[in-house]
Amino acid sequence: MKKLITILLLILYTFPVLSQEDGMIVRSVTFKGMKRTKASFLKSITETKKGDVYNTRKVEQDITILKRLPAVAHAYLKTNTEGGKCDLEFHIQESSTILPELAFWTTTNNIFAYKLGVYEYNFLGRNIAVGGFYQNNGHDTYAFNVRAPNLFSKKFGLGFSHQNWKSEEPLFFDNQTANYLYNNISTELLGLYQINFNHHLTFGVNYFQEKYQYLNGATSPEVPRDLKVNKILYKLLYTYEDLEYYFHYLDGFKSILYLQYVTSQNNFQDKFLIAWNDFFYYDRVGKKGNWANRLRIGFASNSDSPFAPFALDNNINLRGVGFIVDRGTASIVYNTEYRHTLYDKKWLTIQGNGFLDIGTWRQPGGEISDFWKSENVRAYSGIGLRFINKKIYNAVFRIDYGISLTDNTNGLVFGIGQYF
Known part of the structure; x- marks a missing residue:
């Protein structure tokens, strides 16, 4: 029986x-x-x-x-x-799909910075995203992009973007730090293809020019003070999505595989391959809770260079760590948080969340064993708030405060959209 x-x-x-x-x-x-x-x-x-x-x-x-x-x-x-x-x-x-973007902050050099932008995610009523922004952080940055996933059919579309980005960024070498003005001018063309309900491909090419200009800090005869190089990036993304949506709640699994091959000809940055996979798992907890998880595993060509591609940064992986505090040629990062709805009315939802972010890095030119060395492992825990306008697409303003579990660093992180 x-x-x-x-x-x-x-x-x-x-x-x-x-x-x-x-x-x-x-x-x-x-x-x-x-x-x-x-x-x-x-x-x-x-x-x-x-x-x-x-x-x-x-x-x-x-x-x-x-x-x-x-x-x-x-x-x-x-x-x-x-x-x-x-x-x-x-x-x-x-949802309203016209989303303005406005941000203010102070840079490490106490420069008042701001960002102004606007994006329309349903241009012509046909799921076409068009937008751009202007940013001033002591330097002028602008970007424009279009994404039309159903331009030719329900399965095939195109994406295009152009960006001129400038920012002051640290480079790390010989246990020292130098600050450089980084400039990236790029133009990208992508094909967007839906294989079926769960599987999607994005593929294309990005032509860009990178410039590094020394500002201050440590110097080395092996690291140039000025560098200008043209590069071509070939990109392939494979997405598997099996998520259930209920307003701002998510349930299910999603995976995104990123493959990039970059060609360049200079003495400091050889051709290199970079690949990483983001695994997402979401679980509804009762009527008001949502448990969210992201595991990122990434590897790149392991050259001993200060220009390593994986950055340790507040806005990318560990909340509270600071702005680009280290770089590596491989990384493993796990983010988990519990989101609970505190207030929910017609247009506004307020969520509270508790999170744990853990990451480890392989140093440029290092070994896989770098992952297990205590000096390469960082862990942060904290709490945050989410203010969600339910009538506007992706109108989530987030505030997180992270405290290190491995040293005495901490910090606030602001942003638009859920962290993951």
Whole structure:
């Protein structure tokens, strides 16, 4: 008897429960509730069409496809059945997709810095993202980008970006530090391809010029004071996504693999390969909780150079560590946090969170054993707040305060969007 019950449970788990509409002919498919998003666009990217046989799994995937769109805060289905046929109504709760960007801060040299930008994530009502920003941190930076994932079809699109970035950054060599003015001028063209519901590819090329100009700090005859080099970066991203969305809550698994090959001709930065994978796992905890996890594992060509690609930084991996405090040619970072909703009304949600960030690095030219050396391991823990405007896409303002568990450093981290 126990074996029979076990077999029945396995069958129920393996195969979806059929709805009463399964097997009926779909008489009509309509979309309701949109103000800016084009119904014709939504019809083009969903699988269920007029005249199809109703399939529960396909319809559930269509709802998830809609929820993934920046313009859609939430989506649900209503069905009407009559005479062996059914009418489908997808109801859309739209987000505002015009997101201004405004930030102020003080640099390490006590320079008042600011950033002004604006992004539209549903240009022409067809899921096209267009935007740019201007930043002044003592130096002028600007960027412009376009991303149209469904430009040619529901599976194939393009992305384009141009950026002129300037910032003061530290370089590390011989246990010393020097500050350089870093300038990166880049133009990128990407192809965006959806293999199927869960699998996506991004591929393309980035042509860029890097400039390093010495400002102050340590010097070495082996490290140039001025460096200018043209590079070409070939990029491939593979994304697997199996997430359930419910407004700002997430549940499920996601993986992103990044592969980049950079060509350059100079004595200080050879051609190199860099690869890393981000693994995300989210779990709903009751009605108000969300447990979020990210594991990043990355490796690059292991040259003994101060220009190592993996940075240890507040805004990338460890909250509280500071601005680019070290670099490495490989890294393993684990971030975990519990988010709990403290306040939730029509347009505003406030979340509190507790987090733990742990990371370790391989030094430039070092060994795998560097991962286990105590001086390369950093751990931070802390608390934070999230202010979420539910009517605007990605309108999450975050504040985190991290305290080191391995030394006496700490710090505040501000940003837009969830940390991961």
